[in-house]
Amino acid sequence: MMLKLMSEYNYHSGIRLRIYPSYQQKRIIKKNAETARFIYNEMIACSKEIAGFGKLSIYIQGITERIHVLRERIKSTTSLKAHFLWLDDAELDANMIANAKKNYAHAWKCYRCCETKNPPAFHRRTYTLSYQTNPHYNRQRVSEATLTNGSAGFRDASHVYVPKLGRIRCKGSRKMLARIFSMQSVRIGTMTVMKDAGRDYFLSMQLASDEPFVPSLPEAISTIGFDLNLKNFYVDSNGCRVDNPVYI
Secondary structure, eight states: OOOOOGGGSSEEEEEEEEEEOOHHHHHHHHHHHHHHHHHHHHHHHHHHHHHHHOOOSSOOHHHHHHHHHHHHHTTOHHHHHHHOGGGGOTTSOHHHHHHHHHHHHHHHHHHHTTSSSSOOOOOOOOSOEEEEEOOOOOTTTOSSOOSSSSSSEEEETTEEEETTTEEEEEEOOHHHHHHHHHSSOOEEEEEEEEEOTTSOEEEEEEEEESSOSSOOOOOOSOOOOEEEOSSSSEEETTSOEEOOOOOO
């Protein structure tokens, strides 16, 4: 059986976990988050420089070569690594680089579809840090994606595994964790590692499954409407009237 993509599942949800990384893991999180911001800003800078040249009416060798260099630089992850050799650092997650490029493309898509009024802008350095990564499933060994059989994800209800970071202790909603662990097949999509301004660390996961994450409620046998007003407390659609309470 072929592994299904995230978009092919019937139900989608997400979960946010509090994680407790070690000092070494915090350092790697900061390095990956700063690199993701650098890549996004580098692609913004290249696109702004290309747009600044405008549409050339005549051939100018220097400008044409510069535009070609800029377009080749942001064309792929390999070209970025060829230009910035420090991106080959063993502590940098390759999925982080791919997601930074994907977020840049998505920002332009939202702008062109009029979902945002301003074109993509530089990401400023703030007290918060975040970057995205993805789990991978071995199609030769895994026939069905679960929470624990990917390259990243849960190892048990109290620990998660994140690429380059390793095993991290986590804590989340017991009700939600019990629900997703009881489901037969749950695939993990994009994982976002973040640090807030209070120096707390969190991990957000996109989840997909063919089973509903929230049990459906029984169908209502009857309906009733309420009208709140000033003359009395309320009047329902069955004609029942409740007077305003009197406090002594």
